[in-house]
Amino acid sequence: MDGRAETSYKxxxxxxxxxxxFITVSFSRCSLYQADDHILGVDNNGFSEDYKRFYFSNxxxxxxxxxxxxxxxxxxxxxxxxxxLMGALFLEKEAVRIFFWILSxxxxxxxxxxxxRGPTCICHIVTAVQEDQLPSLNRLRVARKVIxxxxxxxxxxxxxxxxxxxxxxPNEETLHAPRTTRPLRQPHARGHGIRHDGGTIHMxxxxxxxLDGILTGILLLNHTATMTGVSSVLTLIYSILLIVxxxxxxxxxxPGTVRRMTWASLGFVCVSYLLGYVLMVTxxxxxxLEIMVTQWDMYRVMLDLSPQDxxxxxxxxxxxxxxxxxxxxxGLVRVKRHRDDSASASRPxxxxxxEARG
Amino acid sequence: xEEISCTHCHAPILAGYYNTSDLIPCPSCHAPVKIDxxxxxxxxxxxxxxxxxxxxxxxxxFYHPQxxxxxxxxxxxxxxxxxxxxELSDKHLCPACVExxxxxxxxxxxxxxxxxxxxxxxxxALFPMITIWFTLITAPMAxxxxxxxxxxxxxxxxxxxxxxxxxxxLAGLQILAWTTGIAYLVSRR
Numbered sequence: 001m002d003g004r005a006e007t008s009y010k011x012x013x014x015x016x017x018x019x020x021x022f023i024t025v026s027f028s029r030c031s032l033y034q035a036d037d038h039i040l041g042v043d044n045n046g047f048s049e050d051y052k053r054f055y056f057s058n059x060x061x062x063x064x065x066x067x068x069x070x071x072x073x074x075x076x077x078x079x080x081x082x083x084x085l086m087g088a089l090f091l092e093k094e095a096v097r098i099f100f101w102i103l104s105x106x107x108x109x110x111x112x113x114x115x116x117r118g119p120t121c122i123c124h125i126v127t128a129v130q131e132d133q134l135p136s137l138n139r140l141r142v143a144r145k146v147i148x149x150x151x152x153x154x155x156x157x158x159x160x161x162x163x164x165x166x167x168x169x170p171n172e173e174t175l176h177a178p179r180t181t182r183p184l185r186q187p188h189a190r191g192h193g194i195r196h197d198g199g200t201i202h203m204x205x206x207x208x209x210x211l212d213g214i215l216t217g218i219l220l221l222n223h224t225a226t227m228t229g230v231s232s233v234l235t236l237i238y239s240i241l242l243i244v245x246x247x248x249x250x251x252x253x254x255p256g257t258v259r260r261m262t263w264a265s266l267g268f269v270c271v272s273y274l275l276g277y278v279l280m281v282t283x284x285x286x287x288x289l290e291i292m293v294t295q296w297d298m299y300r301v302m303l304d305l306s307p308q309d310x311x312x313x314x315x316x317x318x319x320x321x322x323x324x325x326x327x328x329x330x331g332l333v334r335v336k337r338h339r340d341d342s343a344s345a346s347r348p349x350x351x352x353x354x355e356a357r358g
Numbered sequence: 359x360e361e362i363s364c365t366h367c368h369a370p371i372l373a374g375y376y377n378t379s380d381l382i383p384c385p386s387c388h389a390p391v392k393i394d395x396x397x398x399x400x401x402x403x404x405x406x407x408x409x410x411x412x413x414x415x416x417x418x419x420f421y422h423p424q425x426x427x428x429x430x431x432x433x434x435x436x437x438x439x440x441x442x443x444x445e446l447s448d449k450h451l452c453p454a455c456v457e458x459x460x461x462x463x464x465x466x467x468x469x470x471x472x473x474x475x476x477x478x479x480x481x482x483a484l485f486p487m488i489t490i491w492f493t494l495i496t497a498p499m500a501x502x503x504x505x506x507x508x509x510x511x512x513x514x515x516x517x518x519x520x521x522x523x524x525x526x527x528l529a530g531l532q533i534l535a536w537t538t539g540i541a542y543l544v545s546r547r
Binding site (some may be wrong): 007009011038044047049050051053057058060061062063065066080122124126127128131151154155160161162217256347 | 362363364365366376377387388389390392394395396397398399400405424452466467469470471472473474477478481513514515
């Protein structure tokens with residue numbers, strides 16, 4: 001037996017958590033190490049390590065797919081900077097303004113680091129019996145570097161691809177065939193079915209967002225407590241619809257643009273709630289506490305906040321109206337297109353079934 | 359040879375999309391993908407070895423008396439047929455030795471999990487400092503762990519004992535601080 005004879009490992013670039021979704025609270029950091037005849041994947045949670053070995057002779061392929069996670073985080077961070085700047089520019093208390101300036105600076109640093117690290121990706125390693133994710137290769141630049149480090153080691157064991165095995169199609173049209181119709185995502189094998197979703201919930205959510213955008217625009221010009229209350233209810237409704245839509249779009253044929261807009265809408269909702277919280281805090285600090293005895297009193301004070309009262313409130317209303325109108329309109333258009341595509345895709349099969357029966 | 363599937367929409371991707379120089383859109387979901395394929399993908403899997411039937415007075419396998427022995431186990435010396443021979447890190451072992459080696463942690467290449475006692479000791483010494491009071495209990499625990507597991511196998515990829523040393527130093531300082539504090543309080547009375 002090889003007893004305690006240790007294999008020497010060389011650490012490969014990249015480190016990242018094993019992700020389960022867009023936001024993952026995971027204490028396990030994954031990294032890759034290279035030995036003479038295999039790659040070692042290490043999952044470290046600080047108290048223990050789990051290992052997975054991929055021998056060079058068994059590696060069939062490495063699949064790299066670019067994701068939008070980095071771009072989404074950039075967008076979120078930009079929104080956070082915008083919100084912090086609004087607090088820093090429009091609030092009256094000096095200490096609070098300094099706090100928001102520091103917050104803006106921190107978010108700006110994160111944004112710059114995210115941009116510097118480059119686009120995000122997901123890497124999978126394929127062997128004859130498994131397809132495993134490599135969480136440490138979560139940036140495109142790092143993934144490319146690691147694949148170039150591993151390639152000579154794998155080729156040393158497996159040899160190079162022969163000209164017959166390199167099946168490069170000389171006909172460019174095969175690689176970049178123009179689409180005459182917008183194809184729907186097809187359900188496929190390997191146990192991962194993609195079901196059809198008509199996008200009804202998405203349509204409802206975007207319709208409510210658009211409605212709320214119109215209402216908020218009206219509130220900018222003519223503020224009433226009743227309409228603000230209605231707007232709050234609409235916000236609550238479309239927040240719930242967005243969450244349901246996000247669940248429903250998982251492993252469905254909803255197009256990528258609709259998915260991204262749904263996520264962007266959720267991001268907008270989070271930012272809206274954050275801005276509402278900032279407004280509530282500033283209102284509490286400036287209002288007379290004796291008139292706010294119960295929660296309802298606080299809510300009434302918030303409902304009575306008019307955009308004409310302060311530039312901060314005006315800015316929040318303008319931001320909310322603009323985003324709601326844009327997201328709602330674009331979302332509705334895109335979902336409608338998806339529903340039309342679904343209807344036209346199912347119509348030819350119904351026609352052929354009718355002909356077969358006839 | 360199986361096809362490779364897109365990791366987003368799980369649609370099979372044809373060979374024309376392999377080994378491109380840059381990301382290309384998946385033909386189904388248009389997610390930008392790059393597939394680096396190696397020769398193993400095109401090779402048929404090797405068929406497993408079968409033990410040959412024993413003839414006359416040839417040596418037989420310890421686990422299959424009807425089969426001819428081809429090699430002894432490098433650990434226990436038992437004769438093995440082609441079916442029982444497990445090749446691992448240029449050694450030939452019998453299944454029993456592989457199982458024992460795996461359970462007792464003797465075969466490093468079969469290790470799939472290790473407890474990082476140095477990490478545990480360091481965290482025991484470090485994290486309770488947020489609330490000072492717990493260090494009265496955790497500092498001795500950290501020192502005990504560091505001494506008890508000083509020679510235990512640590513990470514496959516790490517070698518130094520720096521975490522143990524740091525944990526012991528920190529825990530030692532905490533114990534010293536507690537001792538000084540308690541002695542001061544007692545002497546004041």
